[in-house]
Amino acid sequence: MVYRSLTRRYQVSPMSTNPAYATLEARFRKMNSVAEALSVLSWDMATMMPEGAAEMRAEQVATLRGINHEQITAPDMGELLDRAAAEPLDAWQAANLREMRRDWIHASALPADLVEAQARAESACEMVWRQARPAGDFKAVLPALKVLLGLVREVGHVKAEALGVSIYDALLDQYEPLGRAAEIDPVFDHLETFLPGFIGEVLDAQNARPPIIEPDGPFATDRQKALGIRLMEVLGFDFRHGRLDVSHHPFCGGYPGDIRVTTRYNEDDFASAMMGVLHETGHALYEFGLPSGHWRPQPVGRARGMVVHESQSLLMEMQVCRSKEFAGFLSPLLKSTFGAEGPAWEPDNIYRRGIKVSRGFIRVEADEVTYPAHVIIRYRLEKALIEGRMELEDLPAAWNEGYQRLLGITPPDDRLGCLQDIHWYGGAWGYFPTYTLGAMTAAQLFDAACHADPAVMKGLAGGDFRPLLGWLRANVHSKGSLLSTRQLMTQATARPLDPTVFETHLRRRYLG
Amino acid sequence: MVYRSLTRRYQVSPMSTNPAYATLEARFRKMNSVAEALSVLSWDMATMMPEGAAEMRAEQVATLRGINHEQITAPDMGELLDRAAAEPLDAWQAANLREMRRDWIHASALPADLVEAQARAESACEMVWRQARPAGDFKAVLPALKVLLGLVREVGHVKAEALGVSIYDALLDQYEPLGRAAEIDPVFDHLETFLPGFIGEVLDAQNARPPIIEPDGPFATDRQKALGIRLMEVLGFDFRHGRLDVSHHPFCGGYPGDIRVTTRYNEDDFASAMMGVLHETGHALYEFGLPSGHWRPQPVGRARGMVVHESQSLLMEMQVCRSKEFAGFLSPLLKSTFGAEGPAWEPDNIYRRGIKVSRGFIRVEADEVTYPAHVIIRYRLEKALIEGRMELEDLPAAWNEGYQRLLGITPPDDRLGCLQDIHWYGGAWGYFPTYTLGAMTAAQLFDAACHADPAVMKGLAGGDFRPLLGWLRANVHSKGSLLSTRQLMTQATARPLDPTVFETHLRRRYLG
Structure with missing residues (x-):
């Protein structure tokens, strides 16, 4: 019996001062491994999987999700969470426990038949929408959308009770933990007041300048790919822990330690893939910078939510890579990549092309x-629909009215109107505000970074992202989910989200 | 409560005349989904994964394996298997139940600490071996190998009791279900008697002919890849359900419905990748042809074992693609692929190059x-070691004696001797015989196919594999694990494995 003496040496003492908490950590670590496996399956599906394998892949994904759902809704989970709350925990452990409880509430609040009915209604509605959108036929999708919205409201209602918040906030919480409409409303009110007039001023200013020169294509895919990889390296992407591939819809997948960025190449327009890669690399750098070691596989080690995540991609894409400073760095790189010359490739033309408004x-x-x-219109409408202050039948008219009021244009049909986005038709209600909250958060974080360290802006002009990345790592990435978004912003920028920072940024860039 | 009326419509009746068996099917279907996910992770690891992600991937794999291990060793599994055996089952269900029980015995026979000790001893020994092999230092790996062999014998002992077979057969059963040394011995005895003299005769005959002409390289990787894809299509590989990629060690991974073949390109020698692709495509065609629909995710839907699997790759690579007929098809294809001409590319030279013996x-x-x-030497030695008739200290000398006796050569060192293969050092004892049993099975199946349908051989000369594939689908692939290997051979070729068929094939090809 050789093996008995062998194994004894490796046994680890199970002693712990917080046994319930330790049990939870072990379970969430296991769930995280399964979630990572799901990320690989999902990346593979979008990039590598042969077309005929879709049905089997769906079953694998459903099985692994089911395994994690069983884990999180285990009968003793509520009791474990309660017992752990009475154990001596440090700040990270306490935050980890808070995130575990949040996961548990979202997973266990709903009765199984409601989860199933929602999943089914989502697929059904999305399928009808795929036909209805190109036809601009809102009426065709209305019955399925009504069923789905009914279920979404039911879900929101159940989660609202469990979380002790409003129905809309409960839905928002799925994407942005602790996000609250009461905090969004004044911020969006501010934007809504200033935007319509501002857009007119910007267009007048841009139209008064000489026309932008379009660079001549075509732009070979392999050159575009080399450019993307070079820019990812400049931004700080670590290819020992990530890849760049092609997919129909660009995304940043994988998990910290193995980040999979994708893009799509258009040989007539190098900028679409390039800006996409820069955007996704912003997401990737956030994931790379999340807590490593012990906290990596725990809930507290995850990204804070969709607002901070979107802020990191928009900070790179919008704040940094569409700046005048970065255009100066980009110009010679583009010339050498495409073997091109001429006024189209000069920094000022590249800059103006990158910030063109319409x-x-x-x-x-x-x-x-x-x-x-675009986002404010959707936010107002989805909130009214969720709160029962509006009927779905009135959506197209209300949508068009919003566009006229905020953008001064009226969509000629619903294909270019309320049918354009998958979100509502796929069941993602409460998601839209995170885009613009992310853009505003990006402006405020970038502003704070530039003020904290003058090397940040100086570095970007020379393609040196280390000072910026250092500030982001210390103030955003390494925090994981330790803080709420509001706390994180307050610690990093000395105040919660402040719409005037975004406004100042826009005024400086577009009218400065 | 809209969702309650919605879900009712979709409910499926759980009525069944065999509730225990039905429960087992549902569980094994779930385990199969997890196993498929593991295949994707494993393919990704070998082809796509960035180098820095290895540790995390190991944890994902361990977690998913652990989930399946928990499932198969669930406390009620033994009782369910017993209850299902008393239920009314048809032939496929009964075979499925038999395979379920086999899985269960292999998974549950061993105490957890033995499984752990073996896994640890395997990693430890393999790590030492990676250093010891290039140095040719058998003594360095001897202590770790002793520990490992001790554990392998212990594993064999426990499984032997559970299966009611000898220790060696219990190990063999892990790779070749129902494989028995008592059936292998006479077959290998036959080969051992005829081979040494035959090898001498073949070498004399080949040396008497004009020298083979080596085709001039280099052979561009993209041309080799196009050739591989073309040949895979010719053989019947369905790219809507599979891919060809690059990995360090070529393999056929994935699962029926999503088969992932890999190869490695050498620009100095197109034949290595080409023959590798043809070999792996043989494996792939077997997987493609396994039962579809209901049986696909069940144990009875899986490949029969390593012998039949290897027979399918060797049937394509050795029986078909090194035949004179196929060389005639290959010659113009190679010429056009590489834009080459001259005597090196003529059918006879390609044929002779493909069957060169040394x-x-x-x-x-x-x-x-x-x-x-090579295989018979290893089989005799591993059996003696497992059965305690030989000591590991005596392995190098016994190895060299075997090479002298069967091949007339003595390895100058253990690097070229008993250290060359990973199998024993990684814990795979009882695997080696399946290679040669596969080669003999291939010869016998191909012989039967050619006799059953004259269109088979005629098709191959013109690159039409449909008659051959049709026969293999009907007689081998579609059987899954319904039959034992012996039954399958008897039904397909009218007799169990017969070494004279392989001998006849060799005599005809090499001295005919």
């Missing part, structure tokens, strides 16, 4: 200035 | 004729 119907094509208008 | 020390470089000698 009034458009489509959110995903919007620029930095008009984007918040 | 006495060598290294198994993985061996040709079709000498390969069985």
Whole structure:
């Protein structure tokens, strides 16, 4: 019996002063491993998987999700969480326990048949929407959307009771923990007051300048890819722990330690892939910088929420990489990458091309200035629908009215109107505000970084991102989910989200 | 409460005449999904994963394996298997239950500390071996190998009791279900008697002919890849359900419905990648042809074992793609792929190059004729070691004696001798015989296919694999694990494994 003497040496003492908390950590570590495996499956599905394998992959994903759902809703989980709360915990452990409880509430608040009914209604509605959108036929999707909205409100209602918040806040909490409409409303009110007039001023100013020169393509995919990789390295992406691949919808997947960024190349326009890569790299750098070691696989080691996550991608894409300073760095790099020359490739033209503003119907094509208008319209509408202050039948008219009021344009049809985004039709209600909250958070964090360390801005002009990344690591990334978004902002920038910082940024960049 | 009326419509009746069996099917289906996820993780690790992510991946794999181990060793599993055996089952269900029980015995027979000790001893020994092999230092790995062999014998002992077979058969059963040394011995005795003299005759005959002409390289990787894909298509590989990628060690991974073949390109020698791709495509076609639908995710839907699996790769690589007929098809394809011409590319030269025999020390470089000698030496030695008829200290001398006796050469050192293969040092005892049993099975199946349908051989000469694939699907692939290997061979070829068929094949090809 050789093996008995062998194993004894390796046994680890199970002693601990907080046994319930320790049990929870072990369980969440296991759930995290399964979640990481799910990330790989999901990346593979978008980038590598042969088309015929979709059905099997869906079953694998459902099985692994089911395993984690069983874990988080284990019968003794509530009791363990209660017992752990009475144990002596330090600040990180206490925050970890708070995040565990949040996960547990979101997973266990709903009865199983409601979860199932919602999943089914989401697939059904999304499927109808895929037909209805190109046809601009809102009426076709209305019945399925009504069923789905009914279930979403039911979900919000149940979670609202468990969390002790309003229905809308309960839905928002799924994407932005502790996000509250009461804090969003004044911020969006501020934007809504200043934006319509501001957009007009910016357009007048931009139209008064000589036209922007379009660079001549085509731009070979392999050159675009080399450019993307070079820029990712400049920003601080570590290719020993990540990759760049191609997918239909660009995303940043994987997990800290193995980040998978994707993009899509258009040989007529190098800027779309380039700006996409810079955006996703912002997400990636956040993930890279999250707590390592013990906290990595724990809930407190995760990204804070969608607002901070979006702030990190928009900080890189909008604040940094569309700046005048960065255009100066980009110009020679673009020239050498594409073997190009001429006025189209000069820093000023590149800069002006990157910040060009226009009034458009489509959110995903919007620029930095008009984007918040798209989001505010959606936020007001989804809140009214969730709170029962509006009927779905009235959505198209209300949508068009919002566009006229905030952007001065009226969509000619619902394809360019309320049918354009997948979110509502796929069940993601309460998600939209995080985009613009992220943009504002980005402005405020970047402003604080530049004030804290003059090397930040000086570095960017020379392609040296280390001072910026150092500040972000210390003040944002390494915090994981230790703090609420509001606490994080207050510690990092000396005040909670303040819409005047974003306004100042826009005024300086577009009218300065 | 909209959702309650919604869900009712979708409920499926849980009625069944065999409730225990139905419960088992549901559990094994879930385990299969997890196993498929593990295949994707493993393929990703070998082909795509950035180097820095290895540690995290190891934890994901351990977690998913642990989840499946918990499932298969659930406390009520033994009772469910017993209850299901008393339920009314058809032939496929009964075979499925038999395979479930086999899985259960292999998973649950061992005490947890033995499993752990073995896993640890395997890693430890393999690590020492990685240093000891290049140094040719058997003594350095001897202590770790002794510990490992002790544990392997212990494992064999426990499983032997559970299965009611000998220790060696219990180990063999892990790779080749129902494989028995008593059936292998006479077959290998036959080969051992005829091979040494035959090898001499073949070498004399080959040396008497004009020298083979080596094709001039280099051979660009992208051309080699295009060739590989073309040949995979010719053989019947369905790229809607599979891929070809690059990895350090070529393999066929994934699962039916999503098969991931890999290869490695050498620009000096196109044949290594090409023959590797043809070999792995043989494995892939077997997986593609396994039962679909209901049986796909069940144990009875899996490949029969390593012998039949290896027979399918060797049938393609050795029986078909090194045949004179296939060389005729290959010649113009190679010429057009590499834009080459001249006598090196003529069918006869390609054929002779593909079947060139030589006495060598290294198994993985061996040709079709000498390969069985490498395997028989290992089989005899591992059996003696497992059965305690030999000491590990005597392994190098016994190894060298075997090479002298069967191949007429003596390895100059243990690097080219008993240290060359990872199997024993990584804990895979009882694996080696499946290679040569696979080669013999391939010969017998191919012989039966050619006799059953003259279109088989005629098709191959024109690159039409459909008649061959049709016969293999009907007689081998679609059977999954319904039959034992012996039953499958008897049904497909009218007799169990018969070494004279392999002998006849060798005599015809090498002295005919």
